[in-house]
Amino acid sequence: MPHEDVLSELIAAESPLEWAFDNLIHVRSGTAAAIFDHPFDPGLVLRLSDYPDGWFRYADETRRMQQEDGIAQPFRPTVHWMADVAGTLVAVTERLEPLEDGTALSEAAEAAIQALSGDDERWTDVERHAPGFREFCADLADRLDLRPTNFLRRGNTLVFNDPYSAIPFALEQDLRERYRIAGSFPLLRSPAP
CATH class of the missing domain: 3.30.200 (Phosphorylase Kinase; domain 1)
Known part of the structure; x- marks a missing residue:
């Protein structure tokens, strides 16, 4: 067809x-x-x-x-x-591809979830693997859906695929x-x- x-x-x-x-x-x-x-x-x-x-x-x-x-x-x-x-x-x-456990991007996503939940110290870990991600997140609306499955990857780039429920x-x-x-x-x- x-x-x-x-x-x-x-x-x-x-x-x-x-x-x-x-x-x-x-x-x-x-x-x-x-x-x-x-x-x-x-x-x-x-x-x-x-x-x-x-x-x-x-x-x-x-x-x-x-x-x-x-x-x-x-x-x-x-x-x-x-x-x-x-x-x-x-x-x-x-x-987009799912994040593989134990990779730098999965660790960055985990740190981003913690940082976006109020643990500001975790932004250092996020920025190490995804420079600019903190600034990007600052422009998102409030009440983010922080489930790990909402973070995917494009090659070696972390993608917040689905932040709003x-x-x-x-x-x-x-x-x-x-x-x-x-x-x-x-x-x-x-x-x-």
Whole structure:
């Protein structure tokens, strides 16, 4: 099935999440979202959620920063495309890797969790392996989701992939309206999922 047909079918589905489970390879599910292999690009994944998953708020922030500044955000995931499809949030994002236990990056993530929980002395350990991570975290919203699984890696770079557990009610409708699409693939052309 051609690339455009697969994504058009997802967008046209009555339930994009059910369609994805039936037609794509499920990688894993978290508390609020399911991750699927991108059908044609092994360097990408699709993230779908029928819950106000805070990752989409974070992805929206990331996309806005990249559009406004034109500067890559090394500690954030690269988000290629987002939409609200029939009440399901959908994104195409880079494939990140889990942190391996006992590595410098897993130690940096553990230290970051402790530092963000109030142990300021741990920032030294974070900065040793992820210079600039403290400054990056200072710009994040309050009430971070500090589960270890929310920290991933891109090569040797620590990525805080999912710091927000939900989209605040006051922000959810605006985000959904900005990304809402109808079921036609041409809306996806730029950037292509």
